Amino acid sequence: MSRSERLLTLLDLLRQSRRPVTARQLAQQLEVSVRSIYRDIATLQVQGAQIEGEAGLGYQMASGFWLPPLNFTAEELEALVLGMRWVTRQADPALAQSASTCLGKVLSELPADLADRVIHNTLLVGPISPLADDADVAQLRSAIQAEFKVEFAYQDQVGQGSQRIVWPMALGYFQTALMLIAWCETRQDFRHFRVDRLQGLTVNQQARYPTPRRVLMSQWFEQQQIPKPLPI
Incomplete structure (x- = not known):
């Protein structure tokens, strides 16, 4: 798992928990060291994630905080790309263009390693006959x-x-x-x-x-x- 993926997974774990989670618990779930969790938490806080808590007591997401919409895992991105490719081939031109634009917006905001996976995605949509005018x-x-x-x-x-x-x-x-x-x-x-x-x-x-x-x-x-x- 790349660090970008680990940061997204860490955000998901904190969002899903209703109680503070210790760095040791997070480290066990992500299979990394406790020190790595401390560094990851600090990185996310600098990037704007409203994570409350401290070492030894545990961490949790601040009440009312919603994750940014582009926190996708690699597999979520594969599903997104496959769906967008289908829409660009099957939908009417306006909706197809919207799908292409949407994918471009996602790509422009992704970390470099995840953006590379999107660009070189290997899930393809074959030729499709038009369904209607x-x-x-x-x-x-x-x-x-x-x-x-x-x-x-x-x-x-x-x-x-x-x-x-x-x-x-x-x-x-x-x-x-x-x-x-x-x-x-x-x-x-x-x-x-x-x-x-x-x-x-x-x-x-x-x-x-x-x-x-x-x-x-x-x-x-x-x-x-x-x-x-x-x-x-």
């Missing part, structure tokens, strides 16, 4: 955030067409399809639509749907009998 996806993302109603012509899997007005709630990215989850006014129930089968998509910016999206999503999860995803 980029313009439609961008419009749907905007409508979901603003809670606007949308209207479109839809052709189901057997070729039958219909006109729909729906309350868009979420987009589900699957390996071969992008699905819109919505409350359908025509069916008076939740419905799932393949975005590549939408035609003539129109966002009604004058009509917000009456039920908050968070409420709708809770109802949808309950109806589908699947657990709500953990926040990420």
